[in-house]
Structure formats: structure tokens, C-alpha cells
Amino acid sequence: xxxxxxIKEFISILGAANxxxxxxGVTDYSIDGLVPKAVLFPExxxxxxxxxxxxSRESVSVMPVGSxxxxxxxxxxxxxxxxxxxxxxxxxxxxxARDLVATTQSGVxxxxxxxxxxxxxxxxxxxxxxxxxxxxxxxxxASNASGPLRLRYGTLxxxxxxxxxxxxxxxxxxGGSKVVKNVAGYDLPKLxxxxxxxxxxxxxxxxxxxxxxxxxxxxxxxxTTLEKCAxxxxxLLKSELVMNSLELLNPxxxxxxxxxxxIELKRKKHALAIRVMNVDKAVSEQMALVKKVCNKARGQxxxxxxxxxxxxxxxIVNCPWNKSSENLVKLKxxxxxxxxxRVFSELEELxxxxxxxxxASSKAGNGIVDITLKGDTADLASTINTLREYCESGKGSLxxxxxxxxxxxxxxxxxDIGSGLALMKRIKSNFDPAGILNPGRFI
Amino acid sequence: MSSDWKIAFxxxxxxxxxxxxxxxxxxxxxxxxxxxLTGHRVKPVFVALPETAEQVSSVVRxxxxxxxxxxxxxxxxxxxxxxxxxxxxxxxxxxxxxKILDIDIPNERVVVEPGVVNVSVTDAVSSSGYxxxxxxxxxxxCTIGGNVAENSGGVHCLKYGVTSNHVLGLEVVLPxxxxxxxxxxxxxxxxxxxxxxxVGSEGLLGIVTKVTLRIVRKPETxxxxxxxxxxxxxxxxxxxxxxxxxxxPAGMEIMDNLCxxxxxxxxxxxxxxxxxxxxxVELDGPEAEVTAxxxxxxxxxxxxxxxxxxxxxxxxxxxxxxxxxxxxFPAMGRISSDYYVQDGVIPRSKLAEVxxxxxxxxxxxxxxxxxVFHAGDGNLHPLVLYDGNVEDEYHKALExxxxxxxxxxDSGGSITGEHGVGHDKKRFLSLMFDESDLDTxxxxxxxxxxxxxxxxxxVFPTPRTCVEPGMKPYKEHxxxxxxxxEMY
Numbered sequence: 060x061x062x063x064x065x066i067k068e069f070i071s072i073l074g075a076a077n078x079x080x081x082x083x084g085v086t087d088y089s090i091d092g093l094v095p096k097a098v099l100f101p102e103x104x105x106x107x108x109x110x111x112x113x114x115s116r117e118s119v120s121v122m123p124v125g126s127x128x129x130x131x132x133x134x135x136x137x138x139x140x141x142x143x144x145x146x147x148x149x150x151x152x153x154x155x156a157r158d159l160v161a162t163t164q165s166g167v168x169x170x171x172x173x174x175x176x177x178x179x180x181x182x183x184x185x186x187x188x189x190x191x192x193x194x195x196x197x198x199x200x201a202s203n204a205s206g207p208l209r210l211r212y213g214t215l216x217x218x219x220x221x222x223x224x225x226x227x228x229x230x231x232x233x234g235g236s237k238v239v240k241n242v243a244g245y246d247l248p249k250l251x252x253x254x255x256x257x258x259x260x261x262x263x264x265x266x267x268x269x270x271x272x273x274x275x276x277x278x279x280x281x282x283t284t285l286e287k288c289a290x291x292x293x294x295l296l297k298s299e300l301v302m303n304s305l306e307l308l309n310p311x312x313x314x315x316x317x318x319x320x321x322i323e324l325k326r327k328k329h330a331l332a333i334r335v336m337n338v339d340k341a342v343s344e345q346m347a348l349v350k351k352v353c354n355k356a357r358g359q360x361x362x363x364x365x366x367x368x369x370x371x372x373x374x375i376v377n378c379p380w381n382k383s384s385e386n387l388v389k390l391k392x393x394x395x396x397x398x399x400x401r402v403f404s405e406l407e408e409l410x411x412x413x414x415x416x417x418x419a420s421s422k423a424g425n426g427i428v429d430i431t432l433k434g435d436t437a438d439l440a441s442t443i444n445t446l447r448e449y450c451e452s453g454k455g456s457l458x459x460x461x462x463x464x465x466x467x468x469x470x471x472x473x474x475d476i477g478s479g480l481a482l483m484k485r486i487k488s489n490f491d492p493a494g495i496l497n498p499g500r501f502i
Numbered sequence: 503m504s505s506d507w508k509i510a511f512x513x514x515x516x517x518x519x520x521x522x523x524x525x526x527x528x529x530x531x532x533x534x535x536x537x538x539l540t541g542h543r544v545k546p547v548f549v550a551l552p553e554t555a556e557q558v559s560s561v562v563r564x565x566x567x568x569x570x571x572x573x574x575x576x577x578x579x580x581x582x583x584x585x586x587x588x589x590x591x592x593x594x595x596x597x598x599x600x601k602i603l604d605i606d607i608p609n610e611r612v613v614v615e616p617g618v619v620n621v622s623v624t625d626a627v628s629s630s631g632y633x634x635x636x637x638x639x640x641x642x643x644c645t646i647g648g649n650v651a652e653n654s655g656g657v658h659c660l661k662y663g664v665t666s667n668h669v670l671g672l673e674v675v676l677p678x679x680x681x682x683x684x685x686x687x688x689x690x691x692x693x694x695x696x697x698x699x700x701v702g703s704e705g706l707l708g709i710v711t712k713v714t715l716r717i718v719r720k721p722e723t724x725x726x727x728x729x730x731x732x733x734x735x736x737x738x739x740x741x742x743x744x745x746x747x748x749x750x751p752a753g754m755e756i757m758d759n760l761c762x763x764x765x766x767x768x769x770x771x772x773x774x775x776x777x778x779x780x781x782x783v784e785l786d787g788p789e790a791e792v793t794a795x796x797x798x799x800x801x802x803x804x805x806x807x808x809x810x811x812x813x814x815x816x817x818x819x820x821x822x823x824x825x826x827x828x829x830x831f832p833a834m835g836r837i838s839s840d841y842y843v844q845d846g847v848i849p850r851s852k853l854a855e856v857x858x859x860x861x862x863x864x865x866x867x868x869x870x871x872x873x874v875f876h877a878g879d880g881n882l883h884p885l886v887l888y889d890g891n892v893e894d895e896y897h898k899a900l901e902x903x904x905x906x907x908x909x910x911x912d913s914g915g916s917i918t919g920e921h922g923v924g925h926d927k928k929r930f931l932s933l934m935f936d937e938s939d940l941d942t943x944x945x946x947x948x949x950x951x952x953x954x955x956x957x958x959x960x961v962f963p964t965p966r967t968c969v970e971p972g973m974k975p976y977k978e979h980x981x982x983x984x985x986x987x988e989m990y
Contacts (some may be wrong), residue, residue: 060746145564157742157851158880159750180748203690216698217667225943228817232942236934238847239660240879241916242653242702243923243934243944244961246666249698258694270748293608297631298724301788341790393690396609425689476693483694485949490942502694 065117067096069141072109073101077147090122090130091464093139102147104223104231104262110143111260112229115493119320122497123256125166125195127186130203131461133255133500134472143195148262151175156186160220160237163267165197172196172394181268184212188376197261203253206335206376207304210424212269219248221265226258227491237265250486255501258490275303276346277368279322280353280360281313281330285407287356288329289400292423294352295333296396300345302424304334306375307399309407309419316374320367326359331423332375335366379418379431388439388462392446393429394455405449413438426455440469447474473501506655508547511568515550515592521600534593539583539926541896546573546587552595553671555681555711561594562709563679571955574705576616576648579640581843584651584704588958593612594709596647598655602626603615603712611670611687612715617856620654622717632717633932635662638920639828640737647713650710653702655920657753657827658894660782660878662718664920666701671714674700674707677951687714699946704922705957707950721786724752725796726820729808730777731822734758734873736806737779738853741877745850749795754878755782755827760837761872761885762826768833771826774810781808781877782823831885836868838887844903845921846910848880859909860884867902869895881919908933923961932963944968 070078079085079098088098101107114121120140127144128435148166155161156179163172169183169190187194187204194204200222205214212218221235224247234247251261282288288307295305308316312358313330317323325329331353335345346362353360363371373381380387394402399421406428410417415434421427432439439462447457451474459472476483483502488494515524525531526548535543550572552558565572571591578585587593600617607630612623620641623634637642637656644654650672655664671685674696684696700707731737737756744751757765757773757780766773773780783799785792796813803811814820834841848856857873860882864871872885884906888899907917911933917923923931932940940962946966950956959965 155849155851157746158849159745160849197956213663213667215662216695226942230938230941232938233935234939234942236847236914236916238849238880238915238919240655240664240847240876240881242664242920242921243916243927244931244939245946246653246698246702247946248941249666249695250946252695252698254694270745271751273748296610297608297719299631299719299788301721301791337791338794340794341788344790345788354575391690393688395687427689454686455688458692473692475954477684477691479684479693479696482676482682482696482949486946489945489949 065113065119065136068113069097069099069110069325072106073099077102088127090139091135091467093136095122095139095142098142098144100144100147102362104225107143107225107260107262108229111225111227111302114495115228116492118495120495122496123201123260124291126168126193128192128194129198132202133497135464135467136497142155143260145195145260145262152263154179156181159268160239160265161268162237162263163196165261166194167195167196168418169196169199178266179269180271182271184208184218184269185215186233186372186376188380191381196264200252200261200264201254201256207306207372209422210305211301211303216249216250218267219252219264220267222248222251222261223263224251224259224261227493227496230360235265239267256497257487257501258496260316273338274342275334275336275364275368276342277332277334277371278346278349278353278360279330279332279363279371280358281324281326281328282356282358285326285400285404286333291331291353291356291358292399295349296424298348300348301337302333303336305333305422305424306316306332307403307423308332308375308423309403309417311416311417312378312420315418316371316378319374320370322361322363322367322371324361332371334372359466373419377422386433386463388432389460390430390443390457391434391460392430392450392455392457394426394428394450394453396424396426398453398455399426399428401452402428406446409442409445413442415442436463436465436469439466443470451475507568511564511570512548512563515548515561518557518564519550519552523553525551531813534587534595537578537580537583537585539581539924540588542583542586542925544587544589546591546593548592551598552594553598555675558594558675558709558711559679559681562675562677564591565592565955566678566953569953569955571958573957574651574709576645577619577643578925580648580652580922581646581845582866582918582922584922584924584925584960588926596709599711605932606687607632609687610717612717614646614713614715616645616650616710616713618646620646620649622642623717625715631720633720634715635718635728636665638668639831646713646715647710650701650713651703651705652920655881657755657876657878658903659876660754661750661752662820666698668716669697669713670716671703672697672700672710673712675711676955677953678881679706683898685714704924704961706947706961708956715863717890722867723789724784724820726814726823727791727796727799728784728812728814729781729803729824730774730779730810731781731808732778734779734807734857737781737852738857738877740781740806740808741853742850743806744799747771747798747802749798751783751878752786753782753784753876756780756873756875756877757827757830758873760870761830761874764833764837764872765826765829767836769825769829771822773826777809782816782827797852827874834872834885834887838889840888840890842886842899842903843921844882844884844886844906845918846882846907846915847919848882848910848915850878852913853877853880856913858911860906863902863905863909867898869899871902875918879919880915904930925960928961928963
């Protein structure tokens, strides 16, 4: 790039205080081992528009980030010019509690957003990874992060009703609206959920909210075998229970999570964490039914509520990444609900053959399996390839969400995107003709 | 185009679809002149009735090569003219593609062809304790393909969402004839959310030939409450009062006095004709939840001056409560020879205010407006009553309806909640979206349909062309224009 010239222009748009170019500053924001030439911190949408105009003109690649918690998601960038962080777009703009809707700037952290909404006893119904590390609303949308609550409330796809975006050429547009039901024009918010910053930079989002339920309770219950767990999952799903989360955990994760928060679970085997959030009496009645179903399969469990319950879910979502992420690999499989147990056991077998450390949990009612692995790069690569084949043969998918650059150069990050890929590429090239937004990492 | 073109094209269609698959006789084409927006009519050149995705693809490819515009059509129940034919274009009707392909209860999925009628999905899974949640009022006739095009809602979308929340996979014939698979039975796949884009695109991005739907478990309990008010504003304020107390009902519906009277006259379901408004609230879920929430709802209603409050004792009484609501549109015939349905959306919290303004507009124009609406999600269906035999009254009604949309948008809402923009409301789209918003939508359309042949002239206020990077705008060869040459 015409580096120094563009960076000078960025500084004149943003002011020197909002552009990091010193070597330790930029190194903190490296992606897959590549160090950006500058990190930009615009304070408003107009500045983002000005920056992208320059970047499009000068062919400077721009990687949009929020707090940067998911920088490892995507292919290794072919080159890395600047990072643009939305962190300074940090205001919640509007919360109309009676409409169960709020509009926020994209750099607001999920934690900050929830605190604000909590003042009116409402919340954004997602609990993804990295909340404690400042995951932002924009980043959560762009990476389609959700969490165990998706069983009841769905993903950002269900919750995002409107947004404002700066396109690669600097054009600012809005999509959707501020009402929960709207079919005017194309549903552009959907396009941006999971688009990983490749189609524009999200500056504002309008989100659908839920009231905080009166009470929450989780039953953490272990079974003698994985099969018993799987049978119980199917039993629970076909019942009339309204569960908020239904998570299947592998023994190592059970062990680690219970150890960390001091829950006594006698049997350290495969377990389910079943969460019900509702009015007081409905929680009691439904939990009684949950226990009845689990007892039939000889489950041994403990009831968790209050502060330990929050900790439990935080650990289920973040363990082991919240201690150290060094050399860890994160995968996400999307499979049929009825294939979850098969994928789990295939995964366990592959990992034990290669002596890999495995933490696995599954949103069992959604067919999502979250996998953390640690081990030798070649072993990891072969495990991922075999597991991907296994998932794809059952019409599922396997995506690498985080990995070392060494591993990423061995295996494809996304796997088979399917027959829509050419169309996705046309969309990308229409929205970003100069190819400056997160090029080479996704579509 | 010369009519020679038509003769050759008819032969092509016959070769692809066989004699049963092509309608070309004038008297038979009349049925396809419009959808449920009957005020606009255009006779298509032909109607194609494909039975497979491959046939759809062949027909579309033929259209692409000959530059023939086409309009996809389901059951023709759309209220915004989305299936209105294009001059010198054909209609591709999906009505013969009406098979349920796969019912997978453990994975909570059903795969259907687009011509399957909405209610048949629920019928197919009901015995297993499941149902398909989106329930537009036309659900006994409208098709899933049409629902996908319009992103249909219904009376239960406050809690259960609209069509896009229940579509996981699509097979789509793109405007160049290519067949692609988007998503599938699994909850997530890598790549852009193309299914999310195609749902609600009003047939402008391609023709859907297969749909994978999510089905949901029937709730343990359903309880329906019926309340009357003197003032519709009180009914409106109750609605946001209920959600503010942390209760999200499966549905909340309001009808005003005009509506109540016409419904009562038409079907006699026991609605009190002197009530200013009726509010229906349906709660569902675990028994204990419904039992705990019903008193909360009742107390909110009392706080807002509700008169009579009744809870349906059994499913028969519940059906009776709903019968009136579901007959509201057709019942209008009892009190007015003609009516025009509007579909604006407003924030729930503005219900009382907006209803007041609609009342003022009605006075100003001297036309009656009956209000029936999905109050829970703020989706208004004002019915503007007029007499088509009175000179200019139709146009006056349209003007009034347009003013209502302006009020909706000014309150922070939308011009359409579920009926779509179609032909009918395209001039209002710019109330919500400025040039750069529309330009962005056009980028998307051009990614799918560079020639602009797929349901052209709909949704967007002014026609836009596509310029792809590194590509000149598409122009017909002069020989093609004269119908003397074909492009291969």
C-alpha cells in the first residue's frame, strides 16, 4: 500500500491520539502472527466513512474489530494493513423498555449493554464466549456468536432487527427498522450476521430484547455413558418442557468446570447441564420433570442456582480459554440433533488415538458442537480433516474458530461452503469492489 | 418484441413442461392476472407450471436467454400485488410442486416443495405433538413458497417469530437458471446467510424449489383471554403494559368497534357490539407459567379500564374467540362494498397515539377505517372502507391509506409488517429508506439478477440497473430487440 501516505490521511481524519502505530501497540493487535501497520480508533460513523473512502481509493486492507476477541476467526490474511476498532463507538443510544427494543452503537460491550438493559429488568438473550474480555455487540453480530441460551431465544439472526453500516466505499446505509416485525425491502440485517466484517462496518444495531425471567435454575447431571446422555437429550426435547439451555459436556470439561467453581458432582463422566428460566413456580414444576426424565436414565445430579449458576454457565462457555488460550484450537460443528452423540464419540475416539486434550460441549438441542483441542499440529490437522469429513457426510459442517497459524496453513478454516459460494462471492465483490474489507479471510 | 417470439417461446415451454404444464389460452390466463390485490391486473403471455426444480431451471434459463421477464407465483393470496404479472412476461406458478418430501420429527425439520399449503405442514406433524408456527390468516390456502417470498407472519409471531425464523434451508433457482442449495437441516453452515436474504425478498432474487422448515413442540397449555374496552386507546396501552410486566403472550389482537360489528353481523360469534374495542390475549407454555402470568395480564387490563374480561374455558370457546378475529377481513363485506387493507407497523408503545391519528385521518377524508391488528408486534391492519361505485372514492381511500403509512413511519415503524411491498407499496418504500439504503439493496439484487428479469417492477420505487465491477451494463443486441436474433 501507499502506506505512509494513507496513514497520514488516517491521522488527519482521526487525530494522532486515535491512531496507534508504535510497534508494541500494533503488535498487541496482530492477526495470525501478522502485525498491522496501524490500529485505528474512529469515534463516529463519519470518520469510518472517511477512512474507508481513503482505503478503497488506495487499496489499503482494513480488518474491522470490536475488542478483538475473535481475531483468530478466518483464514490467515494474505496481507495486513490496518485494523479498525469500533471500541470508541460506545454509546447505548436508545432503550424503549415498553417495546422490548434497544439501539446501540456497535462498540458497546455486551457486558455494558446488559448492565444498561438490566436497569429495566431486560436483557439481550445471548451468552457467547469472551464476554468478560469485552466482546462487543458489533463483533458478536459479525461473528454470529450466541451461546447456550440459543435453545430458547435463537441467535443474533432472530434478535437483530435493524442496523447502520458503512460500506467499503464509505457509503452509509441503514437496513431493517426499529420495530420487531418488518418486511419492507430486503432483510439486510440478516446479511450482516456472521459476515465477519467483509461487507461493511456495522456502526449501530437495533436489537430485540427479552424480560429477565423471574427465576433460573440449572440441573447438572452425569450419566454412566454417552449413550444414556444422548437418550436423555432426545427424551427432554420431545417433552413439553421449555428449556433455556441443554448442554452436553465431555468428562474433562465436567471435571474442570465443577472443580473451578466447587460443585460436588460425584460421577465425573458425560453430563448434561439443563437450564430452565421462568416464573418461580414453573421453574420448580419443570425442574421436577427434568429430574424425573434424568432419573429414568440413572442420572446423578446437582441443582445449581444463584451466583454459582452464573459461574457455571460462564465456565461452560469459556473453559479452558479463560485461563490460557495458548496453542488451543477451537472448532464448531453444525450437525443434525440426532448426530450429536455420534459426532461426540467420533471426536473422542480421534482425540484419544492421538493423545489430544479435548474439551467438548454441545448445544444438544441445536446440533452445535463446540470443541477445544490441544496437541501436536500434525495430529490436530488430521483430526480436523477426519472429523470434518464425518460431519460433512451427514450434511453438517465443521469450522475452525481459532487456531495457530501453523495449523491454519495445514487445514482449511471453513470447509465446504456449498453451492452458494459463487453467489456469495458476487455479493462480496458488489459490496466491496476494491476488496479492502477483511480480504482473504472469509468470502 | 414481436409476437414471433411468443410462438417460438411457447414451443420451448411445451418442450420443457409438456401440454399440461403450459397455459396459453386467453380465457385460462385470466385467472393469473392478479393476486389478492385485485385492483391491478396484467395478463401474462403464458403461465408455466413446472413440476421439478430442473423444469423451473430450464424455464428460467430460457427466460434468461430470451430476456423474458417472469413472475413466480404460489397460491396468489398475496395482498401487495407481488405476483402481479409483468407486461410481455410469463408467470411461473409453483402450484404443482406440492409434495412434502421429508418429515423428520427427532430433528424437528420438515422439507417441502414450495406449493405445499401452509397448514398442511402442521397437519403432517400434529400427531407427533409438533406444529409449524407461522400462521398467516390465509394459512388454509397460502403456500410455503409464497410465505418464504413474503416472510409471512401471522397472529403468533410476537413470541414465535416470522417465516425467516423457521426456514433453515432452501433450494433456489437463481435468475440465470443455476440451482443452488442454501443451508439445510442443520442449524448453522459457514458462509453468508443467503436463506435470510431470500426469505422476504418477494420473489426478486430467484425461485425457491425446496424449503427446509423448523417445526416446534406444541405447548403444554394454551389459554386465551378476551377483554372489552370503551376506548381503543386503552386496549392499545394495555398491550405495552403487558410486555412491560415481563409477559410475552403468544399473541395479542385488537379489533375496534366497526370491526366488531361487522364480524358479529357476518358470523355471530358473540362479540358485544357496543364495545369500543376487543383485545384477545393468548398465553401458552408450561401450565405453571401460564397460570402465573394470567393474573398479571388481568391486573394490567383492569388498570387500563377493561370492562368485561373472559378466559376461554375450553378449546371450543377459544376457537370462538378467534373465529371473529380470523373472519375480520371477509366480514367487512357486510358493512362496506369495498375495502383496502393496510399493513403498517408501529412500536407497541405508540399504539394509543397512532390509533388516535388514524381516527383523525378517517374524519379528514370522510371515509371509515376499521382497525384490526396484531397488537403485540404493533402490526396494524387498518381497513379503509370505500364504495368503488362512487367516483374518486377508491383514490381517496388509497390516499388515506398512504397517509396512515406516513404516520406509522413517523412513529418509528414500517410500511409493511407481513404483506410485502410488492407492486402496491413501492412508492412508499422511500419513506423508510433513502437513496443509499436503496442503492445497497440494489447491489444485492444485482448479485442475484443482473438482467433484472425476476419479478421486475416490484418493491423498488424506481427501476435500477446493475453495473457489475468490470462489466458493462447489460444491453440487448439490436437484433435481439427486433426479435430477429437470440443470445446464446
